[in-house]
Amino acid sequence: MSTSTSASRSTVTTPLAPAAIGPYSQGVLVDDRLYVSGQIAIDPDTDSMVDGTIEAETERVLENVGAVLKAASMSFENVVRCEVFMADMNDYAQINEVYARYFNEKPPARQAVEVAKLPRNARVEVSCIAIR
Structure with missing residues (x-):
């Protein structure tokens, strides 16, 4: 005997994060699980990359992630897994310092x-999975 269930799937978009620059969605909500696409340091108001320190770039990235989370009625507290991609491992400490401000109570699993x-030519990109 086999049973089949159909998951509810919808896309999540917000003008408070950069528009997708390819064939993908800012986020995909499947039932109570949100998959946030990789965010880079694009300012959604100007569509330009943030120019400055790795800390400023990381902050913009996480603000973009937060905007997608908020559009799905979630917050950083809902995040259970993050993926952090960086162009230079020497930036790890500075990225981690900014990251810790967003995930201070119950940090998610991470790579x-x-x-x-x-x-x-972004220096850092972050994607995540969040659950209600």
Whole structure:
């Protein structure tokens, strides 16, 4: 005997995070689970990359993640897993310092890896999964 259930799936979009720069959604909500696409330091008001320190770039990235979470009626407290991609592992401590301000109570599971290159020459990108 097999049973089949159909999951509820919808896209999540907000003007408070950068519009997708490819064929993907800012977020996808499946039942109570939100998959947030990788966010880079694009200012949604100007569609330009934040220019400045790695800390400023990381803050913009996490503000973008937060905007997608909020659009799905969630917050950083709902995040259970994050993926952090960085162009230079030497930036790890500075990225981590900013990251810790957003995930201070119950930090999610996380992976952090150095990659060869990120879209628009970003230095950091963060994606996550959140659950209501």
